[in-house]
Amino acid sequence: MLNEEMLDRIVIVLVRARNPNNIGAVARAMHDFGFGRLRVVNEYPVPFEAAKSAVDASEVLARAEIFGSVAEAVADCTLVVGTTAVGERVLQHPLHVLHEASARIEDELGQSEDSEDSITPRIALIFGSEKTGLSNDELSHCNWLLTIPMQEQEDLRHPSMNLGQAVAVCLYELVRNVRGRELRGRSTAPAAASAAEMERLTQFWMQVMEQTGYTRHHPANSDEAQVRRLVLRMGLTATDVPVWMGVLKQVLWKVRAGGE
Amino acid sequence: MLNEEMLDRIVIVLVRARNPNNIGAVARAMHDFGFGRLRVVNEYPVPFEAAKSAVDASEVLARAEIFGSVAEAVADCTLVVGTTAVGERVLQHPLHVLHEASARIEDELGQSEDSEDSITPRIALIFGSEKTGLSNDELSHCNWLLTIPMQEQEDLRHPSMNLGQAVAVCLYELVRNVRGRELRGRSTAPAAASAAEMERLTQFWMQVMEQTGYTRHHPANSDEAQVRRLVLRMGLTATDVPVWMGVLKQVLWKVRAGGE
Structure with missing residues (x-):
């Protein structure tokens, strides 16, 4: 089960995100679900101040780190997971549906928790640009890929989600079991009549x-x-x-x- | 297990959504996960043409229905589920964490599937406005409420998600188990009242x-x-x-x- 300290070892990496509103939406979703480490890979300066939709996410944006390449952004990570909409692209990587991927990430964090190595284990979850996703070169930095299960498109185009929504869905799945349990503990269902x-x-x-x-x-x-x-x-x-x-x-x- | 025909019996109701981009984002998430029935409750005309962020969602928007009140929008539904960020508001309803809520909705659809009544069972999932959520009067139309488990805010303000992200997370949870789950045993529970x-x-x-x-x-x-x-x-x-x-x-x- 993931705890707060474990969440802090998950890094969200945005590669070539073009729309500042999307970066803001990602930061807001991270804040909502308790994640704090955002890394942005871009060739040109990122307009953080324009990330207007980021209600409540200013802390995440303030802590965000900028990198020039995927390799640098994931250098300190022990597991690198790419996200993909699958589609017609021929995948060179093992692919896991989101909820299976989430279980694997939990296992990885749990295992490293128990290990005696001095390395601080860290997991990167990489999202590509809104238009093109991750390139083959960017994907090559990943240990494996995850995909969000979506509706098949009739024209067989590969579906893609809005970036902020895709990140929200992934982070929800990562904390789904943890927070669900916390909340349930507090909920006070009314007693049935005798x-x-x-x-x-x-x-x-x-x-x-x-x-x-x-x-x-x-x-x-x-x-x-x-x-x-x-x-x-x-x-x-x-x-x-x-x-x-x-x-x-x-x-x-x-x-x-x-x-x- | 939800199938395509069942998804079509789930209605997403947006109450007083203010931002056309959010309506567009909701429609896009619905399209991504295979839902088609959008209902909008608003006092003033809804600027659908301005729902620009709705890549791939034009079909959902074209089919969207407009209503003047929550009562009208849910009149043909047999189960009405409200969404809430909990917080300091004193809840008058049973509250379920999203993944439990999703299981209940699945049960409801599975049961009515097997009943011999001629009623077409339909479930409404209601989302309030971005700023204020659902009012007490609007909530009073709900059978029960669901909440997305989120990070506690340090200042104890009740957290709230971006509307498009909240809808995406809920719909993801509803279709999450569709693949790789056995059909459950047939139940003969009677159909719920509308x-x-x-x-x-x-x-x-x-x-x-x-x-x-x-x-x-x-x-x-x-x-x-x-x-x-x-x-x-x-x-x-x-x-x-x-x-x-x-x-x-x-x-x-x-x-x-x-x-x-």
Whole structure:
């Protein structure tokens, strides 16, 4: 299971990203999912100040590192994973679907955790440019590739995702199991109502049906066992029962007060 | 396991989306993952032609439907799921982490697949505006909520994702298991009631509360959004709704006949 310290050993590398908004969107997704290490490989200066869509991501952008080549950007990494939309390109690398890739990355981090080497293990996840993806030369720096499972295109063009969305989906998958567990621990699902409460509610309903004349008009729906099943199918929570009870008491009072 | 026909029964509803680029990004993510039904709830005309970032998504945008309210947009849906960033807001709904939510949605589609009812089951996944998310009134139309597990913010502000990224992550999770999973056993659970039916039931309950004097005695429990949540928590089946409706009609008739 990935922990915070492990997340800090995952590096997101953007190669030839052209649109500053996309770089901003990537930084925001990193911030949202708890990743902090962004590296950008570009031949020309990166317009970070123009990364406007990066709400909440300024810290990630401030820490971002710029490199002139993929080789330099991944030099300190022990595992380099490329991302690809597959398509007609002939792949020279092992390819894993995202959720399998994520499990492998987790394993790698877990293993190096246990090793006694002094190396700080680090994993690079590389994303290519919006238009062309990663070139064969860039891919050659990767140990293996991952792909996000997408809808087949009818015209067999290789599909490609928006860069910010692709990064968001990959990072979500990496933290999916960790954060899911944390959140679930905190969520407080309401307690179900007890059988005794549901039985009291059933009896109230029987009275309402009886006293409004429903039983006379619809005897087939008024059988006690049938009403009980109907009430049980409501699947109420413990806090809902008193509210329903209060409503029915008021109904009964009103019906009786009205008189025949 | 979700198949193509099932994906077509999932509707993405955007409420008060302000930025056309975000609508475009949502449409693109839908196209990437094989979803086609987009519904937009907005008070003013939606600038679809400005949804520039929607590479490959024009078909989704062309099919998009516009509605004036959440109630109308989800009227034909049997399960309405809201999305939320949690945070400090006090939730009135059951909350599920995305991957659990996805399993529930799969179950719902699988069950209704096997039922013999003539209803076409449909699931709505609702996303709120970029700035404010879904309002309490909008949330009251939801059966339950899902949240994408994210990094805790240091300042405890509730985190929120970019709209296009949030939709991409949710849709990815929905199709994640499509490949390489065995079909699950056939279930014979009855079909769920549609949102339109539940809304009619809510309105009947409002009348009962009003006319029996419950509203006067318990104003705190009689707020429309609160009654709607109470009714949705009943989790009724399509066959139960007419029975409840009949009982309430009889109650109303009796209450009115009794007179003050």
